[in-house]
Amino acid sequence: MSETAHDAGVTVGSGPSSPDDGLAPAELAAKYGLSVSGARPGLAEYVRRLWGRRHFILAFSSAKLTAQYSQAKLGQVWQVATPLLNALVYYLIFGLILQASRGMPHEVYIPFLVTGVFVFTFTQSSVMAGVRAISGNLGLVRALHFPRASLPISFSLQQLQQLLFSMIVLFVITIAFGSYPGLSWLLILPVLFLQFLFNTGLALIMARLGSKTPDLAQLMPFVLRTWMYASGVMFSIPVMLEGRPGWIADVLQWNPAAVYMDLMRYALIDGYGSSNLPPHVWAVALAWAVLLIGGGFVYFWRAEEQYGRG
Structure with a gap:
C-alpha cells in the first residue's frame, strides 16, 4: 500500500526553516557584514586609499606623457614646439600687427608673451584632460577597483611634467632677452605648486561633469x-584697460589664470x-588653490560610486 507525500505529512519542496527567513536584503547584508560593491567610502578613508595608489598615479601619468606623441616623428619635441608655435602666432598678430606690447620694451614683451602662453597652456591642458579623465577611460574604470580620483590627478600631474620640460626652453628665452637667474627665480616653485593644486581641483570638477556629459569636451575649447x-x-591688462572703470581690470587680474601668469612673469x-x-x-593665489583643490576633491568624491555606471 502506498502513501502520498501529503498523507505522510511531508510538504514537497520545503526545507527546514532558517533564522534568516523574513529578513529584508539590507538587514541580511548588515547581519553578515556585507557592503555594496563600489560604495563610496568616507572622505578620510578615500584619501587613505588614494595615498595607497600614489605609485600607480605617478606611473600612469609618466606612461601617458610618453605615449602622447609616440606616433609623431619628432616625439617629445612637440611638448615644447606646440606652445612655442602658439607664442609665435600670438606675437605676429598681437605683438606686431595689433601692437599689444604697448608700454613694454621688446626685450620684456617676448618673455612676457611666452611665459603667459606656457603657463596658461598648463591650466588649459589640465582642464581638457580632466574632462576626458573618466569618460575616456571607461574600460579601466569598469575593470578595476581603485579611487577614481587617481585619474584626473594623474592627468594633472602629466601636464605638470610637460610644463617642466617646457620650462627649460622658457629659461633660455628669458636669459636670451636679458633676464638672468636671480633670487626671484626661487618663486617659481611656490607658483607652480599653487597652480598645480588649482589645476588638479579644476580637473576633478571637470572629470565629474565630463563623466555624465561627454559633449562637454566639444564645448570646453x-x-x-x-x-x-x-x-x-x-597683453598687460592694466595697460590695455587704461581709462576704463578700475573694477574691470581688478576682476580680470584676480582671475586665477591671470594671477599665476603674473606671478610667474x-x-x-x-x-x-x-x-x-x-x-x-599671493593671498589670492593661495585662496584659489585651496578653494579649488578642497572643493573639487569633495565634489568629485561625492559621486565616486556613479563613475563607470550606466
Whole structure:
C-alpha cells in the first residue's frame, strides 16, 4: 500500500526553516557584514586609499606623457614646439600687427608673451584632460577597483611634467632677452605648486561633469579660448584697460589664470616688477588653490560610486 507525500505529512519542496527567513536584503547584508560593491567610502578613508595608489598615479601619468606623441616623428619635441608655435602666432598678430606690447620694451614683451602662453597652456591642458579623465577611460574604470580620483590627478600631474620640460626652453628665452637667474627665480616653485593644486581641483570638477556629459569636451575649447583672451596672455591688462572703470581690470587680474601668469612673469622677467601685480596677489593665489583643490576633491568624491555606471 502506498502513501502520498501529503498523507505522510511531508510538504514537497520545503526545507527546514532558517533564522534568516523574513529578513529584508539590507538587514541580511548588515547581519553578515556585507557592503555594496563600489560604495563610496568616507572622505578620510578615500584619501587613505588614494595615498595607497600614489605609485600607480605617478606611473600612469609618466606612461601617458610618453605615449602622447609616440606616433609623431619628432616625439617629445612637440611638448615644447606646440606652445612655442602658439607664442609665435600670438606675437605676429598681437605683438606686431595689433601692437599689444604697448608700454613694454621688446626685450620684456617676448618673455612676457611666452611665459603667459606656457603657463596658461598648463591650466588649459589640465582642464581638457580632466574632462576626458573618466569618460575616456571607461574600460579601466569598469575593470578595476581603485579611487577614481587617481585619474584626473594623474592627468594633472602629466601636464605638470610637460610644463617642466617646457620650462627649460622658457629659461633660455628669458636669459636670451636679458633676464638672468636671480633670487626671484626661487618663486617659481611656490607658483607652480599653487597652480598645480588649482589645476588638479579644476580637473576633478571637470572629470565629474565630463563623466555624465561627454559633449562637454566639444564645448570646453570655446570656454578656454574666451578665458585665455580675458586673462592677459598676450597683453598687460592694466595697460590695455587704461581709462576704463578700475573694477574691470581688478576682476580680470584676480582671475586665477591671470594671477599665476603674473606671478610667474614677476619671478622670471627682470623688467616685470611688483607694480604690475594686483594687490594681495599671493593671498589670492593661495585662496584659489585651496578653494579649488578642497572643493573639487569633495565634489568629485561625492559621486565616486556613479563613475563607470550606466
